Amino acid sequence: MKKLVISIILLFSILQFGISLLNPFGPTIFPVAPILGEKVKGEVGISIELWKNLDEVVSKVSSNYSKFVVLPITTAANIYSSGVDIKLVGVHEWKVFYLIANEDFKDLSSLKGKTVYSAHGRGQTVDVLLRYLLVQNGLKPDVDVKFAYAAPQEIVALFKSKKINFAALPEPFVSMCLDSGKIVLDFQQEWNKISNSSLGIPIAGLFVVGKITEFENVINDVERTFKKSVEYANSHIDEALEITSKYLPIPSAILKKSLERTTFKYIPINECKNEVHNFLKTMHELYPEGIPQVPDEGFYLK
Numbered sequence: 001m002k003k004l005v006i007s008i009i010l011l012f013s014i015l016q017f018g019i020s021l022l023n024p025f026g027p028t029i030f031p032v033a034p035i036l037g038e039k040v041k042g043e044v045g046i047s048i049e050l051w052k053n054l055d056e057v058v059s060k061v062s063s064n065y066s067k068f069v070v071l072p073i074t075t076a077a078n079i080y081s082s083g084v085d086i087k088l089v090g091v092h093e094w095k096v097f098y099l100i101a102n103e104d105f106k107d108l109s110s111l112k113g114k115t116v117y118s119a120h121g122r123g124q125t126v127d128v129l130l131r132y133l134l135v136q137n138g139l140k141p142d143v144d145v146k147f148a149y150a151a152p153q154e155i156v157a158l159f160k161s162k163k164i165n166f167a168a169l170p171e172p173f174v175s176m177c178l179d180s181g182k183i184v185l186d187f188q189q190e191w192n193k194i195s196n197s198s199l200g201i202p203i204a205g206l207f208v209v210g211k212i213t214e215f216e217n218v219i220n221d222v223e224r225t226f227k228k229s230v231e232y233a234n235s236h237i238d239e240a241l242e243i244t245s246k247y248l249p250i251p252s253a254i255l256k257k258s259l260e261r262t263t264f265k266y267i268p269i270n271e272c273k274n275e276v277h278n279f280l281k282t283m284h285e286l287y288p289e290g291i292p293q294v295p296d297e298g299f300y301l302k
Contacts, residue, residue, distance in 0.1 A: 018045025042225030172258030
């Protein structure tokens with residue numbers, strides 16, 4: 001009886017005061033821009049809080065700071081494997097990563113003896129994927145090819161000033177570099193060749209944290225609102241970009257151009273679970289340092 005009363009009080013609080021959603025600062029502002037701009041609303045009010053680095057969000061998720069969070073799939077898998085109660089509701093980002101260069105590049109063997117910069121830190125999606133592709137091509141990560149990490153804006157500045165020659169980045173930061181270099185590898189195409197996937201890479205998705213899983217109606221409402229937001233952004237690009245540019249200090253023209261190489265499409269986990277599991281299983285088998293453990297069924301919202 002006591003647990004029921006507590007649950008009712010918690011549910012009432014959620015409905016009355018709303019709920020927070022942690023979302024990455026960067027290109028993934030675009031699909032939640034309609035929520036930020038109050039163009040899309042649900043029964044449950046959603047407050048978007050932007051996180052800027054993996055250490056920050058991992059700490060917040062581990063401490064049950066927020067009930068909903070948008071995370072890279074690889075990061076979330078490792079958080080789950082560490083014992084944190086987190087479940088994948090659906091995937092909404094499938095295409096965003098590219099390798100850019102301002103010197104000659106024929107194939108991945110061209111990276112031998114080079115350093116590749118990527119955003120934020122070790123363990124994020126493009127870091128794990130590039131390490132996997134290097135292994136596939138007979139190169140040893142951190143031995144044959146060095147890795148360095150920095151904020152994406154810093155990488156853009158270094159690349160444009162020719163202080164670095166290779167970077168694995170998401171859009172729109174790729175578009176910001178194209179006046180100083182070119183795209184030499186599409187990570188999504190490489191993954192599709194390996195996996196026979198037609199969707200691309202399950203890059204990021206919506207997760208629930210902790211006991212909120214007891215409130216199916218709340219999760220369903222937040223998921224519906226999130227899905228509507230992604231769809232609204234895709235069908236009202238200029239409007240969504242105007243909202244995005246208030247938070248992300250990148251010209252709207254560059255953001256719009258970057259969308260030509262970006263795919264945001266919300267797919268609930270019951271329709272893409274095999275894609276996610278195959279991705280994580282493949283990463284684990286060929287690069288276990290990046291994904292030490294493949295999540296079990298508890299990682300996926302039932």
